[in-house]
Amino acid sequence: MVGKVGYLGPKATFTHVAVQEVFSEYEQIPFKTIPSCIDAVYNEEVEYGIVPLENALEGSVNLTLDYLIHEHRLPVVGEIILPIRQHLMVHPDHADKWEEVKAVYSHPHAIAQCHKFLYGSLAHVPVEEMTSTAFAAKYVSENPGEVVGAIANGLAAKEYGLHIARPNIHDYDHNTTRFVVLHKDRTRAVPFEQENGYKTTLMITLPSDQAGALHQVLSAFAWRKLNLSKIESRPMKTGLGNYFFIVDIEQKMDEVLIPSAIAELEALGCKVAVLGSYPHTLLDQKIPL
Amino acid sequence: MVGKVGYLGPKATFTHVAVQEVFSEYEQIPFKTIPSCIDAVYNEEVEYGIVPLENALEGSVNLTLDYLIHEHRLPVVGEIILPIRQHLMVHPDHADKWEEVKAVYSHPHAIAQCHKFLYGSLAHVPVEEMTSTAFAAKYVSENPGEVVGAIANGLAAKEYGLHIARPNIHDYDHNTTRFVVLHKDRTRAVPFEQENGYKTTLMITLPSDQAGALHQVLSAFAWRKLNLSKIESRPMKTGLGNYFFIVDIEQKMDEVLIPSAIAELEALGCKVAVLGSYPHTLLDQKIPL
Structure with missing residues (x-):
């Protein structure tokens, strides 16, 4: 571990995917809100902070910009653009039964992004909202007795041992989320492996x-x-x-x-x-x- | 009832506040997602549809714009700007015990907007996320045995019979949310009582x-x-x-x-x-x- 990086949690969200790709050698600390993550950078509890900026699933664009501008004017030292891919996942005990799910759980934005799939393939199945895609995956993994599905990313499937029954069920192929990387020192640009x-x-x-x-x-x-x-x-x-x-x-x-x-x-x-x-x-x- | 109006639900969210103010004579139908609300206008299940467009608490700005542009190019026939006021509310049984709450429930964006209050007055109280401010209020009303609080709007306090212990706990006084009103016929401008x-x-x-x-x-x-x-x-x-x-x-x-x-x-x-x-x-x- 070469240092600490904070991110908008919980674990296995899309922000976490971005962090794992870029900051694999850092200790990764989830924060509950965008302000608390930005505060942690400001107070030097973490070296870098990663929060969503645009087209975010698990947080608010405006909140990031407003908090940066009105509270802690921390410099942006990098930007990570992540393609958004949503998958329908079920407990491995029900690997071949995705069409029989009694409910689908996910974050409201992820549900909205898979509107066409849900409307087309699971039209009469109730869809239940959770506060993150990761929590939805966690719920499915902890309730093997229920034949239910979650919409979440590949990291969540891996983290919670779920089976991806239908990959890439999002409506738009080119959907991406932008994350900003913050650091107190504006000269500390992120040394990306592939700089675009x-x-x-x-x-x-x-x-x-x-x-x-x-x-x-x-x-x-x-x-x-x-x-x-x-x-x-x-x-x-x-x-x-x-x-x-x-x-x-x-x-x-x-x-x-x-x-x-x-x-x-x-x-x-x-x-x-x-x-x-x-x-x-x-x-x-x-x-x- | 002079007609039907759809809005991003559930009941007692900020979108519902906007709808109640402007469409009091209409039957008000909550929808679970922004796309399903826009679809309902397109399919003429409702006459008007109201969804958040900017600085939204219960939905995504980008989602509204993208769905309008890429799926159903419905005309905007009105815009409602609502000041955002957040209150800490508790069950009436615990009206004088707000400082003793064991947990606070709310939507992640509302939690973030009351960051300074929570940090200053309830620093060591766990904050739990819900998918809407209205659900948080509902939870508190249904669990009188627990000394817990919700952050939500005045309509939610009224709807669920809660006591507002600390009004106006949001960080910024001038925070507003913009909602767009959609109608299939672009000549049907909303006849606002006060047109600004x-x-x-x-x-x-x-x-x-x-x-x-x-x-x-x-x-x-x-x-x-x-x-x-x-x-x-x-x-x-x-x-x-x-x-x-x-x-x-x-x-x-x-x-x-x-x-x-x-x-x-x-x-x-x-x-x-x-x-x-x-x-x-x-x-x-x-x-x-």
Whole structure:
């Protein structure tokens, strides 16, 4: 063990899959909520913290961003993109009886993502919600007397000894979740095995709610040929109608272009904060089916 | 009852609060998932459907947008903005014993939103997750033998006969959730009692992933003085790196400005779809504490 890494738990969630792939040599500590995981990085109980940022199954996107911005402005030092694959799993005692399940358990978002499969193949089977896909798998493993199924990932099947009866039952093949890796020291970029590129993320607060202000801001990037891969407006916590913008630039922080764009924005009256300049990796899920 | 309205259930969630305020004369039908609620509007089992869109507690923002865009392109005919207020509630038998609770139950997002209160006032009390704030309230009402608390809204306290021991324990005063109202007929704008304004929402797909394309798109709005209150990039389901944009224009669809902006975008090679032009209302929560 080379150090400690915290993540949004419980064990065998999709966040845990991302952690296992990237931080296999670290002690992995699950946290119950996104704020408590971020707090642990801030208080140096763990070195790195991994929380979902986008299209999350087990947590909230907005919560991560808002807590980072309003509570602990910790730098992002890496991003992990994980393909989301959902499987129907049953207790091994019922390996050949998946069509006879009396109930299916899972997290509400996973249930929604497998809407077409459930509607098509198990239309009259009641679907019960749990607070995570991992808890659903745990329930099935602990209740061999019931012929029931869980929707969860491959790690959960392995962790709880379940049989994957129907793999890849999610509606969309290209669904992914983005996780951010946090560290108190912004120079500690994650040394990914496969690095797929670099991003720099800025938070920009506009001077006033005027028509075209955002257009003016984007000009600062456009004429420098700085490509933006993401832009998102988020409400300030100061009340309705006040927004700030999160912008992802598709390159590493440099010494000329990005600093001069920031200086230009500040001259226009914007406030700019650099949330991080960090590598990202796209995992293929090597977890056994 | 003048008709049927579907919403993301269960009863006494924040979505239900929004529905009760606006659709008091309708039969109100809870649905288990966002897709099933949208399906019900599409299949005309209900007239209106209400699902969370932003900063949601009981569902996923992304799920609503993605299902609307990829499955059933139903028009948005209204938007409801609800202040989020969380309360600590206990069984009336334990009205004066909230500091002695042995456990607190709630939805993971509500728990995270009351992080400071829990950390400050109930630091050593275990916090248990449930799939909704309403289920947490129900659990407390059904287990008077246990001295436990739930974090939920005022409607849940009323519905399950609980005592609000500590009102307004959420960390941020200005937290709100946005709900969209869907209807098959885009001319059926919701007749809100208090209408706070109009929005037009567009979905714009860029011609290619080139630097400055978004800047060019925003020019079409900027020089017409069309103010954007929100802009958000979302990945297409066709794989990583392909994005479309959701843009909220702060006015009603007109006959000149917005149509000509759309024509200009199409001339640039963009695809544009109008998701809706609809009124919005900001509720003050009249639900009793």
